[in-house]
Amino acid sequence: MANFDKITSTKVQKGTIVLHKGDTCNFGYKVVSGCLKSYVIDKSGKEHIVQFAPEDWFISDMDSFFNNKPSNIFIDAIEDTEFLKIGKPSFEDLAKHDSNALKEQNVKMRKSLISLNRRLIGLLSSTAEERYFEFLQTYPNMVQRLPLKLIASYIGITPEYLSEIRRKIEKK
Amino acid sequence: MANFDKITSTKVQKGTIVLHKGDTCNFGYKVVSGCLKSYVIDKSGKEHIVQFAPEDWFISDMDSFFNNKPSNIFIDAIEDTEFLKIGKPSFEDLAKHDSNALKEQNVKMRKSLISLNRRLIGLLSSTAEERYFEFLQTYPNMVQRLPLKLIASYIGITPEYLSEIRRKIEKK
DNA sequence: CTCATTTCTTAAACTACCTTAATTTTTACC
DNA sequence: GGTAAAAATTAAGGTAGTTTAAGAAATGAG
Secondary structure, eight states: OOOGGGEEEEEEOTTOEEEOTTSBOOEEEEEEESEEEEEEEOTTSOEEEEEEEETTOEEOOHHHHHHTOBOSOEEEESSSEEEEEEEHHHHHHHHHHOHHHHHHHHHHHHHHHHHHHHHHHHHHHOOHHHHHHHHHHHSTTHHHHSOHHHHHHHHTSOHHHHHHHHHHHHTO | OOOGGGEEEEEEOTTOEEEOTTSBOOEEEEEEESOEEEEEEOTTSOEEEEEEEOTTOEEOOHHHHHHTOBOSOEEEESSSEEEEEEEHHHHHHHHHHOHHHHHHHHHHHHHHHHHHHHHHHHHHHOOHHHHHHHHHHHSTTOTTTSOHHHHHHHHTSOHHHHHHHHHHHHTO
């Protein structure tokens, strides 16, 4: 292992924008406490959440990070959050000289790929209610911490409709 | 480079099932000619296409392959297809001894990540018609080769509705 | 070439989910 | 503790996409 010096710890307040769309993403973020979210904004101005990153999750714009291009996503703090910033130089240096680091990168990407795939399949084949249950499994205990609005955005429906779904579930 | 012996070329006829759901996926498939598709079947028996793999594309069930568990997807030949089977031992040996191979893996996964991300965002924020245009960009020239039915499955709508969309587009 | 099978098209009725808007509840701040 | 702002609920009406079904076109096997 090497280059620990390039990994720094940061604290930000709720609401802070950690990565701006259009900027190059020079870091990977590993959350220590609190929660980050990544999201896109579509043509009609609507926000779509790609990922939540509570404690121990890793979040980044891989495309921007690895290919050095402007990011398509935003990353903000949903709560007061502490995270580790893992800089690109350390990543790349590691990758050049240290094949273990390359392997770690690969493992991380694999995990992202697998979870993205799961989500894709959910969107293709499940109803909104089923996706809500999938969300509950993917992010256990987060229901209590996340506003309904953000959960709705994550599963791809309006807050109004999620509200209706919850009512229906409770009646059972 | 090493372990060429473990990479074998295979030809299969249209309709052949290359990977069965429930079996462990012991290979990555690199298509030389023809086309493969990967898909899931949901509770109601409907097929949802995850990926097409025409010439030069790579296809596999990463989750099954790397984590040694039963696959959730099927992979079949849409056309008579020739592909390279890259076995797990050679993958791992390469990873151990050949850092170029590791890097190649890395690059491949990045590409997959990027395209998966695009698709996810499309499903969250675009209409069926927009997703159809995105499909046309992702798989140029494949419209002519793929039956409408499969394209509809890929973009997440019924064949009937894709038929309607095409009619609407032509009227313009 | 011909019959059978699969694929595609069209259209009408239906449903999951959205939009708008008004009301209530919760959160945040001086 | 009160008031403003944000979040959540509810309900009515609307639309994108589905279902069902029937006919037309294309594909494939003998």
